[in-house]
Amino acid sequence: MNRIQKIGIGCTALLVVALLVGVIIINYQSKKLEGDKINTQEFIDGSETLDDGSIMYEVTASYSYPTSNPEDLFEMANLVVIANFVEDVETEINENEVPFTISKFNVQSIIKNTGNFAIGEDILTKRSGGTISLQQLLNARDDDFAEKIGANDLTTAQKSSAKVRFKSESIGDQSIEEEDTRLLFLHKAEGEEYFTIIANDYGMLSYNNTTKKAFNAKENNYSSYSFLE
């Protein structure tokens, strides 16, 4: 066997050893976690105490939609308006469902109204999310849910006073406040009481009255849209 062959064999052997070591390391890291549950008694105090002394918890959900493209939402909507947020009227939760909030908006201008709705000064809209009491959440779920989250350890007073905020997935800086101007993509079918805001946050885009542009979630800036011209 000549020298080249010896070197080649030596390097190949080293390569094999190096690969084996790598595989062993990766497998070891993968097996680090053990036990059925990792210390479920540990808590991170992410709650907030409100002025009235009640505790606010937060749940933020992640949603999937068919689309959130404003041009598509415009086509889907049978009412598109520019409106100022007035207030959240109420939040409800049905059994085994997610909560929804009824909100009032003051209409500034109508962009599309293929539903031929008689639009007054204000409209009422409906979207997923909002704030309910912990007791409301427990009433909408079964005993197994209460047991899993440990609510049986709380007093009745704690369950009634604690609040739970269901926050929809935020896109950019879109936290809504009174007088905020929004471009609303809405749909109401016959027999429905409220206008549904299509695709939650994507269907209530922040709107700049001066530039006539609406928030673009993809670009994280304000953009012009053909239907606004």
Added chain:
Amino acid sequence: MKKLRYWLIGLLLIIGSLGVIPAASAATMPAYGNYKLTWNIESIYYYIDQSAPGYSGTIAAAANNWVYTGLGYNKLYPNTRTYNKTNSAVDFYAAFYGNYAFTAMTETYKRVNGNAVSVGWVEVPNRTGTGVPAENYLFAEIHINNDIFDGYTDFNQRQGIIAHEFGHAWGLGHNPENPNSIMYNWDSRNVYTIQQVDQDAFNALYP
């Protein structure tokens, strides 16, 4: 001189082989988030509420999607159904939310003890609509909107949507820039199975 050349070649080969280990590790991409399900990921059970029995086949297919990815080692095993909700890490519900709401959504919870009861998703400033868990959590609820979900007739697409929601239950955020990822935000994603980038993120969360 010849001897020196051979040793140089050998040295280059050794250095190259050592590069294989970090290269292999780099295939496991950084996770989309830093927080995760505290349930033992090697023994995961899901529960299907009485509101969603018709989706059991689709849910089972989506669960298998994550277990048998064909992309190498995956710590998730098994991912099977339980009829006892107190043992489940993921609970499925279904309702009619209308044709203009969401297709499906995932919420995450942890235990109450007079403190934070549920976890919030934090914004990732540079990636709109992504969201990652702000802390570890005990279990997830997945809610299916019958009105929109039933409009999808392609079984592969339907189980792909559920597989996407399972991804959220594991702690993965959205991947708005990559339609070839199961975690792409919208139902129009190009893929219905777990892709390498998704597997890598999962494995980074659960090493």
